[in-house]
Amino acid sequence: MVILCIAFVVLLFLNMPLAFTIGISSMLFILLEPNLPFSIAVQRMISSTQSFPLLAVPFFVFAGNLMNVSGITKRLMGFAEVLTGHMIGGLAHVSCVLSALMGGISGSAVADAAMEARLLGPTMVKSGYSKGYTAAVIALTSLITATIPPSIGLILYGFVGEVSIGKLFVGGIVPGLLMTIILMVTSYITSKKKGYGVARAKRASFKEVVDSFKQSVWALLFPFILIFGIRFGVFTPSEGGAFAVVYAFIVGKFVYKELSWGDLQKSLRQSVTDIGIIMLIISTSGIFGYVISYERVPQNLAEFIISITQNPNLLLFIILTFLFIAGMFMEATVNTLLLTPIFLPIIRSVGIDPVHFGLLMMTIVTMGGMTPPVGATMYTTCSLLDCPTDEYVKESIPFVIAIIIEVIILAAFPQIILFLPNLIFK
Template sequence: MLVVAIVFFILLLLNMPVAFAIGIGSLMYFLIGSDLPIEITTQRMVAGTQSFPLLAVPFFILAGNLMNASGITERLIRFSNALTGHLKGSLAHVSIVLSTVMGGVSGSANADAAMQSRILGHQMIARGYSGGYSASVIAISSLITATIPPSIGLILYGYVGQVSIGKLFLAGIIPGFLMMTCLMVISYVIARKRNYDSNIVQKRATFKEIMITLKESIWALMFPVILVVGIRFGIFTASEAGAFAVVYALIVGFFIYKELNWKNFKEALSQSVTDNASILLIISVSSILGFLITYDRLPQNAADFLIGITTNEHLMIILILLFLVIAGMFIESTVLVLLLTPIFLPIVQQVGVDPVHFGILMMTIVTFGGMTPPVGVTMYTTTSIMKVPLEDYIKESIPFILGVFALVLLLTFVPSIVMFLPDLFM
């Protein structure tokens, strides 16, 4: 496995796409000193994608792209503005609330950050907000999509770890709203200190105005609610929920909002094919590495090593999360979920940690890696679209990063926050 790791990191440093880095690294195991037949690689690649629960991923990606092409974004911006437009740093709060409600539509942090960078990013800078502050708010608030259902990451975690996706969806709701509150408080403090929006007087929206924008957005806001309720009461499985989501998005786009035309439909379909191809390629080559990890008894060896250090569940989680923070700075979150869930999940279960609780913590941390240097995809997406210098982003993101870490520590030591809804309804 050492050869695999060395080849993998060398290829990453050479900027090779991560799927090929994993695949070539895994192939080296078979070519150098292994008695295993090389045919296992193709068998595992095919078997890795032959899973009914995995169907949820392409369905939800397509549904998210269809919903984004259906005119929901403008409606959700108006709703978010009605709720928070009167606060200091109003556009920052709109971005954070929008990430929360868009998380229930797109399920992808990078997609959310890219969309907001184009729509809100330049508006924030034009209104006098610093580029670093604007980019930090948009990038780090997209982290909320890691927990708000239907998070693609939670679906993959549930698939790999054989954990109830319905419970994971329920468990992510309270942490998602807590993160929204935490980031809004930090944004408000900074905006007030710098006197942002001092020349703009925006009165608080009346209850009637909020209700009007709520009515306009209701079909988008109902989307995650229907999914969670449907899965909880056994109306459909997570995979069937994905298929339902596509039909729901088509009905909303074509017949209710009437903004989804054939041109937008084809663009959404094309984008979904690209997104799914990259994710499923990573999943298929990760299946080879997953087989090798199990074959070399890496989970058992890692468990013995970590339990030799401590059997305290909180300390164990913190050690694993610290490792995930560092790994997330270099490797994309989807890859980490597929590779590390089989290693770490048995360890935390052995010390008494609920797999649902650990799933929320893990997804938050590995997704957060996309917002941090040196190779955070979401960070680069946001700063490149908004043309913000990377050093400005890094400096301005520090308060938000500290806020996220504080929230993760709270969720670690008070697991009842995460488990309240799953325990209540399931």
């Protein structure tokens, strides 16, 4: 196990892609372990991808990319501006609301941040917002997509931990809305301090709000159709992903009439790239998962942590702190696949609800993508906006503090997350 850890750390610091870092270090362990045939590595790579619930991932990735080119995203941005453009720091609020609306569509923080950096970022910079502040707002507000369904991270957590994906989806609604409000308050305070103005001269009239809502209604309906469809057994989460693709195609092609065959091909190419990266990480994580089980890492770590304390609240704090540090160095998908099998048994053993823990975990590890040193969302946003990372880091501090405050509130009051799943899934 020491060799695996050394190889993993060395390859990570050599900037080896994470999928290869995981795969090579795990295979090295198997090669040097005389009791394990190397064929296990191949078997685990294949078996880790052979799961019906996992089909939800490529479907929702494709649906998100399809909605970005079909006119749906553009209408949602217009609706967000109508709702919040009159407030101080109006465009920062547009980013918050747009991320909340897109959370019900894209399911990916990186995808949401990249989309907003292209569409909203240049407008914010032209309106007088600094590049650092613009990048920080866009990156940190994209964290909302980690909780509002259909979050890809929640699908992976549910798949690995054998937790109800339907309950996770429903449990993410209130935390996602709460995060939207907290980040809007933070945007207001920071914008007022920096002197950023409004995006609209006056509040939108009721007629403007209604008209904008009508244009966006097909996109806004989707999360509700998804939740109720899963709850009442119309489709499983995986089938819901397939429904999302068909829904996005029909709305873009026949309702908004903006989806061209060229756009469809573009979204397909982007989806193939995104899905390929995710599936490669999942397949190599299958080997890693087998190795840590073979070495009894989850059991030994559980015994060690429980020997420190058996207080559920303190235990949860220790694990969340570890996840925060891990999130700064590894991508959220990798953390979910590698750390869920380790920490979930510990959480269950002290009586913490796995749905409660899942929402906290996804918020923490996804936020790692927005912080240095290796945050994928941070680098994506800064690259698209040509923003120095040191400016981004300085401007992101108030938003990171706001998110940590929300996590503390959610950890202390689990019913904020659990009351909707308990109400709907009786």
